[in-house]
Amino acid sequence: MRLQYPSNIKIVSIPCTGKVDLIHLLSSFEKGADGVYVLGCLERECRYEKGNLRARKRVEQAQKILESIGIGGERVQMYNLSSSEAPRFVRFANEMTEKIKEMGPNPIKIAMQKKAA
Amino acid sequence: MIVAKQKPIEEIIEETKGYKKILIAGCNECVTVCEAGGKREVAVLASALRMYFMNQGKDVKIDEVTLERQCDHEYLEEIRNTIDQYDAVISLACGVGVQFLAEKYMQMPILPGVDTCFMGVTEERGVWTERCQGCGQCILARTGGICPVSRCAKRLLNGPCGGSTKGNCEINKDLVCGWQLIIDRLKELDRLEDYEKLAPIKDWSTERAGGPRKVIREDVQL
């Protein structure tokens, strides 16, 4: 199945979404990412039992922080799918890209560019 | 451990307004265990504040350090040569650490980054509950190892009040009655006769009622 997904998405692969820490999510925004989403296995199907549930909690923590500092909590999301669901992978990629396009660029990126100019 | 919880980021932002060089200081002990003020929380707060100020177009330098403890001179001394670079420190230690840091560095504004709550345990990940109020004269030997000072809402010392219902406290039905726990445990220990013994009047002067307290150990003093 050779499906297309938006080329603006940069994939960072990790052994389990449980490896994603809150600081990883925040650092991505500090470095200028417009949006970040964590794509985990289906809930209750984690090989390490709670990896994807931990990831979801951290995504929620990041949402709260980004919202309270004025960056926008919606810029970070958690999605779940199984590894055989390519069309769903594409759907999430498109959905996230649309959401971020609507929100516009990360204000940190703009502030950094202003500072550098 | 001493249990603390993170302050809302909005409050920290409000307190730090106007400072240009801020050090966030974590503590490796209790506040690390209760996930309020360890190295990870320092990194997260630093990142959040950097983004906030950047977004506001303000040039604020935010640095991070996590000390072994903030309640001992030797660890606080570790920042003696660097602290002057900053114009404020946010301490993520408990209130004890915040104050000791402030006492040591008189010229430096020291701001608390957590709300210090109580001495307690981790019941499960993300749930901490109170166990001791440091009354200065422990009576656990008589109460089946369960503390009526911290676990009975009224700090009763001779059995429950009349409000205990189905094992729960009358002030809040989600709170277990401390005396129910004591009686259950005494039963387990086959020492229910302890429950019949009248507790002597407790000397509350060793508790906070007697003013700020001090422990002096001449045998270890140098």
Ligand code: SF4
């Ligand atoms: S009796 Fe006093 S010292 Fe003992 S656990 Fe209770 S509060 Fe703490």
Ligand code: SF4
């Ligand atoms: S119900 Fe139990 S814990 Fe609550 S005040 Fe009465 S004796 Fe104390």
